[in-house]
Structure formats: C-alpha cells, structure tokens
C-alpha cells in the first residue's frame with residue numbers, strides 16, 4: 098500500500114514492502130548512516146554491520162521490511178528506512194553465535210564480548226519476547242510516520258506467525274528512539290547497561 102506523506106511543501110509517496118536481495122547494500126548504508134556510534138575505523142564499521150544488520154538480512158530476510166520513497170516526477174525509487182527482525186531467539190542465538198560472533202570477535206575481543214552479551218540479553222527475555230527488532234529511518238525521512246508504518250507491518254507479520262512478543266534495546270540517551278517506542282505502545286521491561294529494554298505483547 099502506498100501512503101502519501103507531506104515533507105515540508107513536498108508530497109512524497111512511501112510504501113512498505115518485504116526486504117529483497119537487491120536492497121542489501123542500501124540497507125547496510127542506512128545502518129551506518131543512522132548509527133549513533135562514531136565510526137572511525139573499518140573494524141568499527143564491520144562490527145556495527147555484523148551486529149545490527151547482516152545477520153537479519155542474510156539469515157532472516159523474510160522477517161525484514163523496507164520503506165521505499167516511490168520517487169516523484171520520474172525519480173528513482175529508493176529505500177529510506179527498514180525494520181529488521183529475528184523472529185525466534187533460540188534459532189537466532191544458535192546461528193549468530195556460530196556464524197557471526199567469530200567475525201565480530203575478529204574486529205576486537207571487546208566487540209566479541211559485546212556480541213555474546215547481546216545474545217544473552219535477548220535470551221533472558223525470550224520466554225515473553227521471542228522476537229527482537231532493529232529499526233532505522235534516514236534523518237531526512239524521520240517524523241513522517243514511516244517508523245510507525247514499518248512497525249505496524251512487522252508486528253502484523255509476527256502475529257501471523259503466532260509469535261507472542263517482540264523486544265528491542267535502545268540507548269538510554271536515545272531520546273528519539275525511546276519517545277518513538279513509548280508512543281507506539283511498547284513498555285519498558287528492563288535495563289541493560291547503557292540501554293533500556295522495551296517489549297510489546299502481540
């Protein structure tokens with residue numbers, strides 16, 4: 098379905114569709130562009146991509162969705178945001194620990210430790226929230242309702258899969274992210290170091 102959104106004086110047409118293999122580079126680019134961490138090295142870039150992007154689009158592409166700017170006046174369509182999801186914590190943990198953590202560890206021992214801690218964090222909440230998500234929208238497209246549309250789409254998809262809950266972790270200092278999740282109806286269910294854990298029953 099296409100939605101008409103107003104961006105300043107311009108009306109744009111945005112639609113949500115399942116992730117496709119052709120979106121790979123663009124989704125990775127958005128992951129880096131929206132990261133709140135300063136990326137000063139190639140190893141940091143690899144760490145961010147392997148932690149927050151590659152597992153999802155490579156291992157669970159059917160649980161990922163993108164927001165596409167339909168292009169005005171013949172301009173090309175372009176992916177401007179995404180929501181990525183691991184639907185089942187147990188299979189995520191097995192696959193991520195086996196295939197991604199070693200690559201993350203190769204970027205630094207501390208990164209490897211952070212990756213394993215992330216898995217254990219999701220596992221702690223998996224009884225209530227088996228799924229977890231990551232969402233990012235390019236700055237120029239934020240606050241137009243795209244994040245809500247992406248989340249609606251993913252949650253509907255997870256309900257169809259009979260998943261009982263979805264969670265995420267957001268930095269305490271990420272006011273934008275926290276406001277978004279509160280407004281959407283997620284509840285704060287715990288704390289995790291510099292992060293806050295949000296969850297929603299489906």
Ligand SMILES: CC(C)(COP(=O)(O)OP(=O)(O)OC[C@H]1O[C@@H](n2cnc3c(N)ncnc32)[C@H](O)[C@@H]1OP(=O)(O)O)[C@@H](O)C(=O)NCCC(=O)NCCS
Pocket residue numbers: 131231232233234235238239240241242243244245246265266267268271272273274276277278280281
């Ligand atoms: C968080 C994020 C995904 C929200 O996406 P979005 O498309 O901008 O969100 P929406 O336009 O659907 O906003 C829905 C509601 O969330 C709240 N919200 C969104 N952005 C907000 C902001 N910057 N400040 C305060 N509230 C905000 C508002 O209540 C908003 O409703 P309103 O505009 O009617 O007031 C987006 O800001 C983003 O990608 N941020 C950078 C990366 C990030 O923080 N990702 C999440 C990390 S866990």
